[in-house]
Amino acid sequence: MSLRIAAIAVMAALAGCAGTGGDRPAAVERLYVISCGENHVKDLARWAAADAGKSIQFKNHCYLIRHARGWMLWDTGNSDAFAALPNGNSVFGGLLVQYMRKPLADSLKEIGVEPADIQHLAMSHLHGDHSGNANYFTAATLYMQGPEYEAAFGPEPQKFGFAAANYAKLRGSKAVKLSGDHDVFGDGAVVIKSAPGHTIGHQVLLVRLAQTGPVVLSGDVVHYAANWNAKRVPPLNFNAEQSAVSMRMVEQLLAQNGAKLWINHDPEQSNALPKAPAYVQ
Numbered sequence: 001m002s003l004r005i006a007a008i009a010v011m012a013a014l015a016g017c018a019g020t021g022g023d024r025p026a027a028v029e030r031l032y033v034i035s036c037g038e039n040h041v042k043d044l045a046r047w048a049a050a051d052a053g054k055s056i057q058f059k060n061h062c063y064l065i066r067h068a069r070g071w072m073l074w075d076t077g078n079s080d081a082f083a084a085l086p087n088g089n090s091v092f093g094g095l096l097v098q099y100m101r102k103p104l105a106d107s108l109k110e111i112g113v114e115p116a117d118i119q120h121l122a123m124s125h126l127h128g129d130h131s132g133n134a135n136y137f138t139a140a141t142l143y144m145q146g147p148e149y150e151a152a153f154g155p156e157p158q159k160f161g162f163a164a165a166n167y168a169k170l171r172g173s174k175a176v177k178l179s180g181d182h183d184v185f186g187d188g189a190v191v192i193k194s195a196p197g198h199t200i201g202h203q204v205l206l207v208r209l210a211q212t213g214p215v216v217l218s219g220d221v222v223h224y225a226a227n228w229n230a231k232r233v234p235p236l237n238f239n240a241e242q243s244a245v246s247m248r249m250v251e252q253l254l255a256q257n258g259a260k261l262w263i264n265h266d267p268e269q270s271n272a273l274p275k276a277p278a279y280v281q
């Protein structure tokens with residue numbers, strides 16, 4: 001072996017180590033942004049007093065992550081059952097109407113993944129537009145903040161605004177109850193960050209992508225860009241003080257990692273992202 005080839009071999013070996021202890025953090029192989037419904041709001045007053053009277057068509061997404069060591073799903077969208085409702089599912093007395101144009105089950109099939117293939121499941125929180133299809137994923141290990149888990153499977157989930165029927169089948173699932181942050185694959189590629197406030201145990205997800213760079217998947221720490229830019233905590237919220245702290249935490253997380261914030265429900269951001277079966281890397 002010539003010296004030059006040996007040097008290249010050493011460099012290649014070092015590059016191979018980058019994800020397992022080198023100074024460059026590991027990245028996931030693929031991230032699929034899956035359209036998981038829409039939530040049409042007639043009056044934004046409950047999301048920002050300053051936007052009272054305005055309407056919005058929130059987008060809704062599920063995120064499927066391909067890591068070298070398995071599949072992970074983040075958020076499960078509106079219920080696939082809404083696909084049979086041409087006029088959508090009306091909540092809050094018609095203030096909000098939920099749609100599911102294409103069932104998550106169909107989107108996964110298109111990618112070539114079965115629900116049973118998903119080994120890791122985490123939801124930002126258990127409101128209906130994020131837990132709608134949770135019952136598909138009984139084979140997955142469930143990652144949830146302890147207080148969210150206790151509220152979800154305790155005696156009064158409805159008090160927390162949770163739709164218990166959405167995730168009832170996960171009661172017997174292998175669950176990792178978190179009290180803070182959690183590195184899912186142990187290499188820094190996917191990290192759950194505790195971000196309470198919107199719900200009692202809300203969380204966000206840091207995902208490292210090799211080409212796109214790091215992104216933070218927002219859950220509902222914020223619903224649309226105008227609220228993020230002004231750091232407004234919505235009136236419709238579990239704990240406003242915690243939400244403000246969580247927004248500052250996310251701001252620091254973005255700055256520390258040079259990461260972008262992907263706001264799950266923001267219509268303009270959604271329009272700019274490639275959707276499954278396409279993926280980002």
Ligand SMILES: [Zn+2]
Binds near residue numbers: 127130
């Ligand atoms: Zn939501």
